[in-house]
Amino acid sequence: MSTLVECTGLNKNYGKVTALHDVNLTIESGHIIGLLGPNGSGKTTLIKILNGLLTPTSGTVLVKGKPIGVDSKKVISYLPDHTYLNMNQRVSEVISFFTTFYEDFDERRAYDMLSKLSINPKDRLKAMSKGTKEKVQLILVMSRRADLYILDEPIAGVDPAARDYILNVILTNYDASASIIISTHLIADIENVLDEVLFIQNGQIRLTSSVDAIREEQGKSVDALFREVFRC
Amino acid sequence: MPWELDSDRPIFQQIIDKIQTDILSGRYAPGDKLPSVRELAMMAAVNPNTMQKALAELERAGLVYTQRTSGRFITEDTAMIELLKERKAKELIDTFLEGMQRIGYSAQDAADALKRKAAPAQIPDCSQADN
Numbered sequence: 001m002s003t004l005v006e007c008t009g010l011n012k013n014y015g016k017v018t019a020l021h022d023v024n025l026t027i028e029s030g031h032i033i034g035l036l037g038p039n040g041s042g043k044t045t046l047i048k049i050l051n052g053l054l055t056p057t058s059g060t061v062l063v064k065g066k067p068i069g070v071d072s073k074k075v076i077s078y079l080p081d082h083t084y085l086n087m088n089q090r091v092s093e094v095i096s097f098f099t100t101f102y103e104d105f106d107e108r109r110a111y112d113m114l115s116k117l118s119i120n121p122k123d124r125l126k127a128m129s130k131g132t133k134e135k136v137q138l139i140l141v142m143s144r145r146a147d148l149y150i151l152d153e154p155i156a157g158v159d160p161a162a163r164d165y166i167l168n169v170i171l172t173n174y175d176a177s178a179s180i181i182i183s184t185h186l187i188a189d190i191e192n193v194l195d196e197v198l199f200i201q202n203g204q205i206r207l208t209s210s211v212d213a214i215r216e217e218q219g220k221s222v223d224a225l226f227r228e229v230f231r232c
Numbered sequence: 233m234p235w236e237l238d239s240d241r242p243i244f245q246q247i248i249d250k251i252q253t254d255i256l257s258g259r260y261a262p263g264d265k266l267p268s269v270r271e272l273a274m275m276a277a278v279n280p281n282t283m284q285k286a287l288a289e290l291e292r293a294g295l296v297y298t299q300r301t302s303g304r305f306i307t308e309d310t311a312m313i314e315l316l317k318e319r320k321a322k323e324l325i326d327t328f329l330e331g332m333q334r335i336g337y338s339a340q341d342a343a344d345a346l347k348r349k350a351a352p353a354q355i356p357d358c359s360q361a362d363n
Contacts, residue, residue, distance in 0.1 A: 030281065031281070032279055032281075164234065164277065167277060168274060168277065171273060171274055171277070171279075171280065172270075172274060176280070188239065191239075192234075192237060192243055192276075192277055192278045192279070192282075193277065193278060193279045194279060195279055195281050195282070211243065211279075211282075212242035212243055212244055212245075212282065212285075215240060215241055215242045215243070216242050219240055220239075220240050221239035221240055223239065224239070224240070
């Protein structure tokens, strides 16, 4: 096991608004981590910093010992909360684009998952339902052989049956040396596959714990604890 | 079909219980090979690390053993399995008696009720006599 991500004293302000305040965080390899927090707590800001889409106001982030940049993007596979794909393209076109763009993209894996979810590679993205589009994007992200997968709300738009399959996809397609960060509100659906949870609130890490430790110490599920901690 | 897991108990504990039950019920016979950690994790829809932890615990208890390079197997120590079965049965009986006590049955009343249930053919069905 080695350290994949190390954040020290991370701060991010949008003008006068503080989005992240003094975040210190270490992510080891081989873990599935749930990044959980209410709306506006800083989840997506943190994720965007890890992916080099935002620069922190202060503090440092190291991915495999190197600062955010070309090297970190090579090892991180990212599912953003908004799509960036060209909706006029067919799935097969997007796949060939990904194959040439990422050296770690496994084309066979992608086609395999598409057929399991009965998605026709010849279909255009714009002709697909919201849920199907989300499935395609997750397939693209999980078809890379990355060290770190960062999934921002990966299952929000898909039905419960497909959710089970997608969790299955996540479980099958990451290897033991990789880690996955999943940000979501649908805690109950994913908590069985998580090693650890990070509760984030008002830009600060409120709690880091393993799922089983929460259940053992509190006698309740992560979902129930979340509802208690963040009661409105 | 993922395993049915409660939301308030540690997951690895529930996995241990489930595999123990599968051994006691004979679903896994002594000496059977267990699926790989990854396969089991998929079957249960849980994190592979959690599955690993549960299997390590079962191994420590002696219920499964690892044969280097060929995988994990159920113990061939049938005496140990019998012992575990007795212990489990005792636990279940305790839980049952506790529940019965809560609704006012003494241990003897509960035992009588059980006996009647175990030999239902000899007892006339009262519920239908009222109709």
